[in-house]
Amino acid sequence: MYSVDDLPEKPGKDGNPTGYVYKGFFVLLPIDPRFIEDNPEGPRFYYSRCMTSRQMMIRMPAWNYTVLNQQAAIEIGSSRPMTNSIIDAMDITRNGYKELLKKQPQTDLQWKVLNLNFDAPVQLSSSVIYDGAGDAEVVEWDYIDVTDSKGQTVHFAGFRVARTDIQRVKKGKHADAPKISEDAEKLQRVQQQRALAHQQQAQAAAMAHQQQAASALVAQFTPEQINAMLAQAQAAQQKQAAQPNAAPSSNAGGAGGQGGP
16 A cells, blocks of 8 residues: 555546645555456456545455366466365365355355555545545546566556545646546556556667677777777877867868967
8 A cells, every 4th residue: 555645636527627636545456357357247356445434445356266267277286286185175165156156146255355444634535536436435446467577467456545634735737638438548548658668678778788889899999908098088188278279270181280370
Protein backbone atom coordinates (compact mmCIF):
# COMPACT_ATOMS: atom_id res chain seq x y z
CA MET A 1 0.00 0.00 0.00
CA TYR A 2 1.32 3.42 -1.00
CA SER A 3 0.39 6.96 0.04
CA VAL A 4 -0.31 9.17 -2.97
CA ASP A 5 -1.26 12.82 -3.38
CA ASP A 6 -2.59 13.19 -6.92
CA LEU A 7 -5.86 11.22 -7.20
CA PRO A 8 -8.06 13.25 -9.59
CA GLU A 9 -11.54 14.13 -8.46
CA LYS A 10 -14.28 12.47 -10.52
CA PRO A 11 -15.60 14.54 -13.47
CA GLY A 12 -18.14 17.25 -12.79
CA LYS A 13 -21.76 17.26 -13.95
CA ASP A 14 -20.63 18.55 -17.35
CA GLY A 15 -18.38 15.50 -17.78
CA ASN A 16 -15.18 17.54 -17.63
CA PRO A 17 -12.36 17.21 -15.05
CA THR A 18 -12.68 19.56 -12.10
CA GLY A 19 -8.95 20.11 -11.76
CA TYR A 20 -8.97 19.05 -8.09
CA VAL A 21 -6.91 16.19 -6.64
CA TYR A 22 -7.05 14.23 -3.38
CA LYS A 23 -4.48 12.56 -1.21
CA GLY A 24 -5.14 8.89 -0.68
CA PHE A 25 -3.86 5.33 -0.97
CA PHE A 26 -2.88 3.00 -3.81
CA VAL A 27 -3.12 -0.69 -2.87
CA LEU A 28 -1.26 -3.17 -5.08
CA LEU A 29 -2.57 -6.76 -5.05
CA PRO A 30 -1.23 -9.76 -7.04
CA ILE A 31 -4.01 -11.30 -9.15
CA ASP A 32 -4.50 -14.15 -11.62
CA PRO A 33 -6.33 -12.89 -14.75
CA ARG A 34 -7.16 -16.47 -15.81
CA PHE A 35 -10.17 -16.38 -13.48
CA ILE A 36 -11.55 -13.43 -15.48
CA GLU A 37 -10.58 -14.90 -18.86
CA ASP A 38 -12.44 -18.15 -18.09
CA ASN A 39 -15.52 -16.28 -16.82
CA PRO A 40 -15.83 -12.99 -18.73
CA GLU A 41 -19.47 -12.60 -17.69
CA GLY A 42 -18.68 -12.63 -13.99
CA PRO A 43 -18.67 -12.77 -11.07
CA ARG A 44 -16.32 -9.97 -10.03
CA PHE A 45 -13.29 -11.96 -8.93
CA TYR A 46 -11.40 -8.92 -7.60
CA TYR A 47 -13.65 -6.47 -5.82
CA SER A 48 -13.20 -3.75 -3.25
CA ARG A 49 -15.33 -1.21 -1.42
CA CYS A 50 -15.15 1.14 1.54
CA MET A 51 -17.13 -0.66 4.23
CA THR A 52 -16.84 2.36 6.53
CA SER A 53 -14.90 5.60 6.41
CA ARG A 54 -12.00 3.76 8.07
CA GLN A 55 -12.23 0.27 6.61
CA MET A 56 -11.45 -0.89 3.07
CA MET A 57 -12.46 -4.42 2.06
CA ILE A 58 -10.81 -6.36 -0.79
CA ARG A 59 -12.34 -9.64 -1.96
CA MET A 60 -10.47 -12.19 -4.10
CA PRO A 61 -10.71 -15.90 -5.05
CA ALA A 62 -9.98 -18.23 -2.13
CA TRP A 63 -8.47 -20.89 -4.36
CA ASN A 64 -5.26 -20.69 -6.35
CA TYR A 65 -6.17 -20.99 -10.04
CA THR A 66 -3.54 -23.62 -10.87
CA VAL A 67 -4.42 -25.77 -7.86
CA LEU A 68 -8.12 -25.57 -8.78
CA ASN A 69 -7.88 -26.15 -12.51
CA GLN A 70 -4.50 -27.66 -13.42
CA GLN A 71 -3.72 -30.42 -10.93
CA ALA A 72 -1.88 -32.48 -13.55
CA ALA A 73 0.60 -29.64 -14.02
CA ILE A 74 1.28 -29.65 -10.28
CA GLU A 75 1.95 -33.40 -10.31
CA ILE A 76 4.38 -33.04 -13.23
CA GLY A 77 6.12 -30.04 -11.70
CA SER A 78 6.68 -31.56 -8.27
CA SER A 79 10.33 -32.03 -7.23
CA ARG A 80 9.54 -35.63 -6.30
CA PRO A 81 6.62 -37.94 -7.19
CA MET A 82 3.42 -37.28 -5.26
CA THR A 83 1.93 -40.16 -3.32
CA ASN A 84 -1.47 -41.50 -4.30
CA SER A 85 -2.93 -40.26 -1.04
CA ILE A 86 -1.89 -36.66 -1.83
CA ILE A 87 -3.34 -36.87 -5.35
CA ASP A 88 -6.58 -38.45 -4.06
CA ALA A 89 -6.94 -35.81 -1.33
CA MET A 90 -6.53 -33.00 -3.87
CA ASP A 91 -9.05 -34.63 -6.24
CA ILE A 92 -11.65 -35.11 -3.51
CA THR A 93 -11.32 -31.55 -2.21
CA ARG A 94 -11.34 -29.93 -5.64
CA ASN A 95 -14.27 -31.97 -6.97
CA GLY A 96 -16.23 -31.38 -3.78
CA TYR A 97 -15.71 -27.65 -4.08
CA LYS A 98 -16.83 -27.60 -7.72
CA GLU A 99 -19.96 -29.56 -6.86
CA LEU A 100 -20.73 -27.06 -4.11
CA LEU A 101 -20.41 -24.20 -6.61
CA LYS A 102 -22.96 -25.85 -8.88
CA LYS A 103 -25.47 -26.10 -6.03
CA GLN A 104 -24.64 -22.76 -4.37
CA PRO A 105 -23.11 -20.38 -6.95
CA GLN A 106 -23.17 -17.53 -4.45
CA THR A 107 -21.41 -19.37 -1.63
CA ASP A 108 -18.96 -17.28 0.34
CA LEU A 109 -16.56 -20.24 0.45
CA GLN A 110 -15.19 -19.22 -2.95
CA TRP A 111 -13.81 -15.95 -1.55
CA LYS A 112 -11.22 -14.75 0.88
CA VAL A 113 -11.48 -11.22 2.22
CA LEU A 114 -8.83 -8.73 3.26
CA ASN A 115 -9.97 -5.91 5.56
CA LEU A 116 -7.70 -2.87 5.83
CA ASN A 117 -8.43 -0.83 8.95
CA PHE A 118 -7.21 2.76 9.29
CA ASP A 119 -6.77 4.81 12.43
CA ALA A 120 -8.09 8.32 13.02
CA PRO A 121 -8.02 10.87 11.54
CA VAL A 122 -8.15 8.96 8.21
CA GLN A 123 -11.48 9.18 6.38
CA LEU A 124 -11.81 7.06 3.22
CA SER A 125 -14.00 7.58 0.17
CA SER A 126 -14.13 6.13 -3.33
CA SER A 127 -17.11 8.11 -4.61
CA VAL A 128 -15.20 11.42 -4.72
CA ILE A 129 -12.76 10.02 -7.31
CA TYR A 130 -14.76 7.23 -9.00
CA ASP A 131 -18.03 7.98 -10.75
CA GLY A 132 -19.08 4.33 -10.59
CA ALA A 133 -18.63 3.96 -6.83
CA GLY A 134 -22.33 4.38 -6.01
CA ASP A 135 -23.75 4.14 -2.51
CA ALA A 136 -21.69 1.00 -1.88
CA GLU A 137 -18.47 3.05 -2.26
CA VAL A 138 -17.04 0.52 -4.74
CA VAL A 139 -13.30 1.07 -5.21
CA GLU A 140 -11.94 1.36 -8.75
CA TRP A 141 -8.92 -0.71 -9.71
CA ASP A 142 -6.41 -0.67 -12.56
CA TYR A 143 -5.05 -3.79 -14.28
CA ILE A 144 -1.24 -3.80 -14.28
CA ASP A 145 1.07 -6.37 -15.88
CA VAL A 146 4.83 -6.35 -15.39
CA THR A 147 7.39 -8.34 -17.39
CA ASP A 148 10.71 -8.79 -15.60
CA SER A 149 14.21 -9.15 -17.06
CA LYS A 150 13.72 -12.93 -17.37
CA GLY A 151 10.59 -12.53 -19.48
CA GLN A 152 8.19 -13.63 -16.75
CA THR A 153 4.98 -11.63 -16.42
CA VAL A 154 3.19 -10.94 -13.14
CA HIS A 155 -0.21 -9.30 -12.81
CA PHE A 156 -1.56 -6.82 -10.26
CA ALA A 157 -4.71 -4.94 -9.41
CA GLY A 158 -4.12 -1.37 -8.26
CA PHE A 159 -6.93 -0.10 -6.02
CA ARG A 160 -7.36 3.67 -5.50
CA VAL A 161 -9.10 5.26 -2.54
CA ALA A 162 -9.15 8.92 -1.48
CA ARG A 163 -8.75 10.58 1.91
CA THR A 164 -11.53 13.05 2.61
CA ASP A 165 -10.12 14.08 5.99
CA ILE A 166 -7.57 16.09 3.98
CA GLN A 167 -8.94 18.91 1.84
CA ARG A 168 -8.74 18.50 -1.91
CA VAL A 169 -6.45 20.90 -3.76
CA LYS A 170 -6.47 22.52 -7.19
CA LYS A 171 -3.80 21.22 -9.51
CA GLY A 172 -3.48 23.27 -12.69
CA LYS A 173 -5.84 23.30 -15.62
CA HIS A 174 -7.10 20.13 -17.22
CA ALA A 175 -8.15 19.50 -20.78
CA ASP A 176 -11.63 18.27 -21.63
CA ALA A 177 -12.32 14.67 -20.74
CA PRO A 178 -11.33 12.23 -23.52
CA LYS A 179 -14.28 10.78 -25.42
CA ILE A 180 -13.23 7.17 -24.99
CA SER A 181 -14.31 4.38 -22.67
CA GLU A 182 -12.80 3.77 -19.25
CA ASP A 183 -11.29 0.46 -20.44
CA ALA A 184 -9.75 2.18 -23.47
CA GLU A 185 -8.19 4.78 -21.17
CA LYS A 186 -6.57 2.03 -19.09
CA LEU A 187 -5.16 0.35 -22.19
CA GLN A 188 -3.93 3.69 -23.53
CA ARG A 189 -2.06 4.43 -20.30
CA VAL A 190 -0.33 1.03 -20.37
CA GLN A 191 0.65 1.52 -24.03
CA GLN A 192 2.12 4.94 -23.26
CA GLN A 193 4.11 3.52 -20.35
CA ARG A 194 5.47 0.73 -22.55
CA ALA A 195 6.43 3.19 -25.30
CA LEU A 196 8.31 5.28 -22.73
CA ALA A 197 10.08 2.18 -21.40
CA HIS A 198 11.14 1.18 -24.94
CA GLN A 199 12.44 4.71 -25.56
CA GLN A 200 14.49 4.63 -22.35
CA GLN A 201 15.91 1.20 -23.28
CA ALA A 202 16.89 2.48 -26.73
CA GLN A 203 18.61 5.52 -25.21
CA ALA A 204 20.50 3.31 -22.76
CA ALA A 205 21.59 0.98 -25.59
CA ALA A 206 22.79 3.94 -27.69
CA MET A 207 24.79 5.31 -24.77
CA ALA A 208 26.35 1.89 -24.12
CA HIS A 209 27.29 1.64 -27.82
CA GLN A 210 28.95 5.07 -27.70
CA GLN A 211 30.90 4.08 -24.61
CA GLN A 212 32.05 0.85 -26.27
CA ALA A 213 33.11 2.77 -29.39
CA ALA A 214 35.05 5.28 -27.29
CA SER A 215 36.74 2.49 -25.34
CA ALA A 216 37.68 0.72 -28.59
CA LEU A 217 39.16 3.97 -29.97
CA VAL A 218 41.22 4.58 -26.84
CA ALA A 219 42.44 0.98 -26.88
CA GLN A 220 44.16 1.62 -30.22
CA PHE A 221 46.76 3.85 -28.56
CA THR A 222 49.34 3.19 -25.86
CA PRO A 223 49.36 5.35 -22.71
CA GLU A 224 52.52 7.03 -24.01
CA GLN A 225 50.79 7.99 -27.28
CA ILE A 226 47.76 9.34 -25.44
CA ASN A 227 49.99 11.44 -23.14
CA ALA A 228 51.90 12.75 -26.17
CA MET A 229 48.67 13.77 -27.94
CA LEU A 230 47.40 15.51 -24.81
CA ALA A 231 50.71 17.36 -24.43
CA GLN A 232 50.60 18.41 -28.09
CA ALA A 233 47.06 19.70 -27.75
CA GLN A 234 47.96 21.60 -24.58
CA ALA A 235 50.99 23.18 -26.27
CA ALA A 236 48.84 24.28 -29.20
CA GLN A 237 46.34 25.91 -26.84
CA GLN A 238 49.12 27.73 -24.98
CA LYS A 239 50.61 28.99 -28.25
CA GLN A 240 47.22 30.26 -29.40
CA ALA A 241 46.62 31.97 -26.07
CA ALA A 242 49.99 33.73 -26.38
CA GLN A 243 48.93 35.27 -29.73
CA PRO A 244 45.44 36.72 -29.06
CA ASN A 245 45.61 39.13 -32.02
CA ALA A 246 46.93 36.63 -34.52
CA ALA A 247 45.11 36.50 -37.84
CA PRO A 248 43.93 33.07 -38.98
CA SER A 249 46.14 31.38 -41.54
CA SER A 250 44.81 31.17 -45.11
CA ASN A 251 46.66 27.88 -45.53
CA ALA A 252 44.52 25.31 -43.76
CA GLY A 253 47.09 22.60 -44.33
CA GLY A 254 50.07 24.42 -42.79
CA ALA A 255 51.62 22.83 -39.76
CA GLY A 256 52.01 26.00 -37.71
CA GLY A 257 50.41 28.65 -39.89
CA GLN A 258 51.58 32.23 -40.16
CA GLY A 259 50.36 33.96 -37.03
CA GLY A 260 51.39 37.56 -37.78
CA PRO A 261 51.82 39.86 -40.76
